[in-house]
Structure formats: C-alpha cells, structure tokens
Amino acid sequence: MNRKEFVRNMALGAIGARYVPEWLAHNEVELGHGKKRYRINTKWSRADVAKNPVNDCHEMVQDSKGRILLLTNETKNNVMIYDKNGNFLQSWGTSYPGAHGLTLFNENGTDVLFICDNNRHQVIKTTIDGKVLMELNYPKETGQYLKADEYVPTETAIAPNGDIFVADGYGKDFIIQYDYKGNYIRHFGGRGDQSKHLLNAHGICIDNRNDQPVLMVTSRQQNAFKRYAMDGTYLSTVELPGAWVCRPVIHGQHLYAAVLQTNSRQSQKSGFVTILDQHNKVISNLAGSTPEYKDGQLQEMYQTIKAFDYPHDVCIDDEENLYVAQWNSGKVYPYKLEPIA
Template identity: 45%
Template sequence: MTTRRKFIGNSLMAGAAMATAPTLAYGNVGKSSVPPENELIGHGDFKYKVIWDWAKMSIAHNPLLNCHEMQMDSKGRLIMLGDHTANNILVFDRSGKLLDFWGTGFPGGHGLTLNDEGGEDVLYITDCGYYVDRLGKNQSQAGQVFKTTVDGKLIFPLPHPHTIGAYRQDQPYRPTETAIAPNGDIYVADGYGSDYILQFDSKGQFIKKWGGHENTDVNYNLNNAHGIAIDHRSGDEPVLIVTSRNDNAFKFFTLQGKYIKTIELPGAFVCRPVVDEGNIYAGVCWSETRSGQKWVRDTGFITILDMDNRVVSNPGGEAPKYENGKLQKMYNAPIPIFNHGHDVLVDPDKNLYLCQWNAHQTPPIKLERV
C-alpha cells in the first residue's frame, strides 16, 4: 500500500507548526460584507439569516485552505472535506461544535459523497489532483476517487482510466465529484480533466463513459463537468444532473448516459447540484459582472431551483428575473456577501451550510431558514 494511502485513516493530526496560524475573523473577508443585523438574504419563500460564527473552531488548531463539500451522515453529523492535509475531514454537530477531524492524504480534496449501503454510511472522496503546497505554489498529481468508511478506513480506490484503457494517455484525469445510483453504480465527473462522466459498478469495475468535448451531438459535450447528482424528484426512473460550469448550465441524462435536457443558468458558474425534496441547491463560485467580466473574485452566491427547475431564490445574489419565460442573467448582490460558493448542505430543517473556495480560510457558514 502506498504511503499516500496509509495516510487515509489517520486522525487527530494537527501539526505544531500550525499553532501560530491566524485566528478566525468572520465577515468583511475579501470584498464580502456582513449583512446588517436581522437583515435577511434570499428571495420568495427561501430567505435566510446568516450565522457567520456557526462553526465553533479555530484555524490555529485546525487549519483550513478551502472548504469544498459537506454531507450529513445518519447520525446527524456534518462531515466536511477540505484540502488542508493537517485535517482534510472536519466533523461537526448541528450546533457547529467540532467533534472530530482526520485525513492527511488528500491535498486535492474536492468532492465528497455519502451513501447508505446496507445500513452503513460510506464516503466517496474525490481528490482532483490540484493542490497548493506549503510554499503557496500550485501543484498537481494524479487525481483519484477513494471509497472509505466514515472514519477514513479505505475500502477501495477506483481505478485510473489510463490503467484500464478508458482514456488515451494524452487525456488528463482530474475528477471532481461522484454520485451513486440506487443499484450502487458509481458515476465520476472528470470536471478538471477531460470532462467525461465515467460509470463504474458497485465493485469499482469500469462500465463506460460519455461526455467530453468531441461529440457530433453537442448536447453531450461538457465544459467543466464540476458536479454530478442523482435526481429522484420525478418519482419515476432517477436521472443524472451534471454541471457544465463554463456553460452556466445543468445537463440532465439518463443513468445510461442518454441526454435529456439542459437547464441554463445565465451568468452563474454553478458547482455541484444538491437535490433536496423538490428543490436543487447549488453554490455559485463566480457570477458574471454587469460589464461582462468573468472569473472575478468575490462574486459568488447560492442559487435555488424549484421542482420545475425555475430559479426561485439567490441568497447572496440578486433576485432571479424571467422575461417571456426565459431566465435573465444572474448577478451577485451589489454589496457582496459571500466570496465563492462551492457547495451547499441542506439540513432537515431546511437550513443551509455554505462551503466556500478561496474565502480566506473561513469554515462553513450557516444560513438559517426563516
């Protein structure tokens, strides 16, 4: 077993060198501003109070780089994946108390999926391969997906597509997310690599791939396939929702990979779709400015879609507008509230927890539903 994999179950590993890390400051990070006291954000029936100091932790003891994704387990614990190898995984209760931390082997920790398998919670951890070293320089290594227990014991890694003949050697593999079908099939979104969706069975055996950039039918082309989720909302056969982030869109496919439709989200560079009952929630990492600029810092928010896939609220952004049934370009709030929305967790009370990328080492933020 490689050294990297040996690191996977390690817990309670915080380096002494981190003891001098800065303490956490809430609000006014980057361009972001704390909303005035008691002011709500969001629109329509989806309005929230921002709880900036929900997470009861200090980055002096549990250092953070980016908070990428969060899941809730069957015990009600909130499990967060980040990319700081002192503690890739942080485990909170719903009050924000830090219960546990572990994981030193995911420098590119990016995607986190929790699945109930025979009454047991398991994790699918996606390391995209991109990371920042201790000198602050961008680095890369092989991306990979690991199936683990909720306390970090390795069950198995998924094979690399180069080693099983699924990719040409010149095609990069930088996976960003997974989704698990009812039959146990595993879908991997190669969002930072070659933009394919790879399908494996429950044992990790490769089945097929689709997507990429070279399809005659352009509906199958993906452009930064950053996220993927199983959608059960129709009550019929579940379908896949795939993010095509650079297209400002979600694309829908059958579980066999047949294209169904595209939902356009103009102006919003969305991350993973999070399906909760009849709604889709997504972090918006960047939004286009009114002058047409893209990839501008501190332009993120959250977007919420209803059962009909219409945007009904943009917490941290401007209210969605439709003209003649067509969604108009979406923008962040005139005074930015968040930095970069990367993932959203919805709890049983419909409160939200926002994980942010590139947000000055801030932990997840709670949005209390009102």
C-alpha cells in the first residue's frame, strides 16, 4: 500500500483546522495508564508560523546537545531545531519536498542525520546543520526495481558499525541493507508470505534491549511489528490489534510508537501513542484504550480521547518527556507530553 492509497483509504477529504482544539489547549489533559501517564502541552512550540511554517510534521529526534529536531515536508524549513522548552533556535533545508524519515546517528562522536524523502526516492545523509554527505538512490542492485518511482523509502536504522537499513515502506516493502559507504549488502522482507514478510514497512529501528540486537520493523497493514535478526532472518511478530503503527522508537527498556487507528471504532481523524515494555507487552496507550490481554492475546486498541489527529512519531528526550509530531493535522506544531510522577 503506497502513501496515496493509504490517504485515500483513510478518507481524508479535507485539510484539518489550523489550530489546536480549544478544549485541549485550555485544559490540563492527562493521558496514559499505570506508571506511563503524561500531561499534554499543545503550546510547546514557540516558533512563528509566519516565519517558520510546517506542513506535515513527520519525525523528531534529540541530538547530543539536547536540542529537539523536527522534520517537516515544508520546504521553507525542512528541519526545525528547538530547545526542550519549545524555543525555536534555527532551521535549514529547502530541497526535501517529500521529507518523511529522520534518523540521528552518532558517527565517531559526531551527530549525522539520515533523511528519507518520498518524492526524491532517496535517502540523504547530512551533517547536523544540513551539509549533504551521501545520497542513496533506488536499489537497482536488488533486482527488484526497474525505476526510481517504485522505491519510496520511509525510514532508516543505523547499526553501530555504520550499516544502513532502509525501509521501503511506501514502495515494495523491502528492507535494504548497505554498509557505511553505501555499498549494497542484502535485502529482505517485501510482500509474500504474510507471516514472515511485510505490508507497509513504515518504520524500523535496532532493538538492543535484550542479549542480541534485533531489527524491529513496522508491518502497519498487519497491525504489527516484526522482529528480524540483523542478517534479515525472520524471528517473530508483535501483534497490535487495531493499531496502524508508525515507526518503533526504543528508549531505555520501553518501545514507543505513534498509532494511526483504522478499525471498526475509527473516527475521521484518530490515533494515539502506545508504549510497550521490555517483553513487548503494551502497558499504556496515550489517548487510547486501556491495554487488555485475554488468554495472552492483546485485545483491539482504539482512541478514547481526541487529543491527536494522525500522530506520526514520538521522540523521548533525556528527561523522559515525549514529543509527538502529527501529519495531515492542520499544520499544527508538535505537542509535548510531560510525565506525571
């Protein structure tokens, strides 16, 4: 399922309101369950919309200086940089019309970024201030692609040795592995055997929470994450009924993910943030239903509080605050969620 098909299937007929709902902006709304509860701050961003507008707010990361970086497909300022209090610091980037995936990697003590651009059909490696270091074009070496338009990368994950794993989440759903120089190594996933392969491989990360690192990959159309060994061998599936999950984000012993809801309880604009423990069990849904397991099986999840419109990514900072970026949501800036002790 490509991005155009997904948008059509979600019945997005009109752009949303360009403001935060009044009830949400003027009330202290608490979200979540158990020990993972948060208070939402919809006015965190202090950027001037006239000078630094956003379109779709796709992904966010925190750099080694503690700054929060936002990726938007607004070419007036593709990368916006904030401090943790929401003060706008600077921006760069005017040439990423399909800016979608943003990954930060510490390369020999220096922060670098990997941007996935849907429109350019490329992965672009840059310095933290935007200097282009490498461009990865469509992976014709795989034998799976005849032209660049068939390749629509959505996310990357970078191994400690610099190997680059690219999720072709709006293309053919393969994971393509390169070395740190951009040389092709292998590909896996794709469509086919639904138990092992991927449908809408929207996100990917490296999970180091256990003895051996594994790749955690989104299979959004299947409401699941799938676990692979670093050589691409399929390991297992984490079922998430009711949840069209975006990219997995590991922080400490927890996995966080923004969720688009597409099930029987779906509203026109809906979604929530889900949090899993080290055993990949859902323990909290922010603006979503209380996690419930019956006979070991997670029951269907759904939005319960209309706090988000299509949340697309979660960033967790060094003080355990969350930042939520949203797409197709009236061009709103990201929200900040502060943990409740």
